[in-house]
Amino acid sequence: MRWISGILTLAAAALLSASGAAGPTGTVPVLTLEVRAEEAADRLTVRGRTVANRAVTVEAETTGRVISEPRRKGDRVAAGDILCRIDPGSRPAQLAEAEARLAEARAEADAAESLSAKGFTSRTTRFARQASLQGAQAAVDLVKLDIERLSIRAPFDGVLETDTAELGSRLGVGTPCATVVDLSRLRASGHVGERVVDGVALGQHARIRLVNGREADGRISYISRVADPDTRTYEVEITLPNPDASLRAGMTAEMIIDLPSRRAHRIPQSALTLNDEGTLGVRLAMDGVARFAPVTVLTDDVEGLWVTGLPETARVIVAGQEFVRDGRAIEPRAVTRDELG
Numbered sequence: 001m002r003w004i005s006g007i008l009t010l011a012a013a014a015l016l017s018a019s020g021a022a023g024p025t026g027t028v029p030v031l032t033l034e035v036r037a038e039e040a041a042d043r044l045t046v047r048g049r050t051v052a053n054r055a056v057t058v059e060a061e062t063t064g065r066v067i068s069e070p071r072r073k074g075d076r077v078a079a080g081d082i083l084c085r086i087d088p089g090s091r092p093a094q095l096a097e098a099e100a101r102l103a104e105a106r107a108e109a110d111a112a113e114s115l116s117a118k119g120f121t122s123r124t125t126r127f128a129r130q131a132s133l134q135g136a137q138a139a140v141d142l143v144k145l146d147i148e149r150l151s152i153r154a155p156f157d158g159v160l161e162t163d164t165a166e167l168g169s170r171l172g173v174g175t176p177c178a179t180v181v182d183l184s185r186l187r188a189s190g191h192v193g194e195r196v197v198d199g200v201a202l203g204q205h206a207r208i209r210l211v212n213g214r215e216a217d218g219r220i221s222y223i224s225r226v227a228d229p230d231t232r233t234y235e236v237e238i239t240l241p242n243p244d245a246s247l248r249a250g251m252t253a254e255m256i257i258d259l260p261s262r263r264a265h266r267i268p269q270s271a272l273t274l275n276d277e278g279t280l281g282v283r284l285a286m287d288g289v290a291r292f293a294p295v296t297v298l299t300d301d302v303e304g305l306w307v308t309g310l311p312e313t314a315r316v317i318v319a320g321q322e323f324v325r326d327g328r329a330i331e332p333r334a335v336t337r338d339e340l341g
Helices: 010-018 091-117 123-148
Strands: 028-036 038-059 082-085 151-153 158-160 176-193 205-210 215-223 233-241 252-267 280-286 289-294 296-301 304-308 313-319 330-334
Touching (some): 038 296, 082 176, 176 215, 176 252, 205 233, 252 296, 252 313
Antiparallel strands (some): 038 176, 158 176, 215 233, 252 304, 280 289
């Protein structure tokens, strides 16, 4: 059954009416419900948004004209797939020249080594030839590295978030080829207050409810150690498996974090009231008078609210609480949940 805040059910109203408009010696008739503390699951609800596990803009590391057909955004790519291919230009000729110089330097180094062993040349000459050989080898390696960079590849499995560079466009060092997004996992990011952050721990279960109604389960993977200086809140991230990439990044999310269970009471929502200072609570029947007790709402379910702040066993006034103040004599009548309707 659902409790409607601030409105008595017809059954409760009828019971209160049947008990009389006023009790003996000016007492106020009220209905009470005895509630006992139980272990109640606690949870924390945080507003946040989903974030891609990884997103990288792949940039050119050499210069040249694009000679590959573009791939369109939304395409799936695997790690190592070629995204952009750059015209090699004169690089093959540069490699051939560098390799020829390397062969020459190697021959000169071998000759110097042989002559030095026979005492026909100085150690200085031998070292100079070795240095020339190393320089020639480095030149070959640099040209080969530049040729490898002509093929710009996907760094990981993912989805293209942008088209790759268009055929015929010229890329320079640092010019974007494409943006690749990894959606195999998502992270939901939000902020929790400083009063509740200690109740959150790495590995805790959490449920994500997206604005489009989709839901997913995950676990807390990050808790900030430093509060935001403006809001005094701590960032929390929840990692969600997303193997089919069906969940989208950048979507508004409700992060429901399971907390350790606590002793709490389930009460009708209509039993809540405010005292003269505006504090939220309930009125209890104690020794023939009404007493206000402040409460903290943990969560709700189809049968009412879970609250803390009450004695282990409490007689909560569920009808007539708005007509009494602290210390006012009451005529309580006990009812059951079924009688309240």
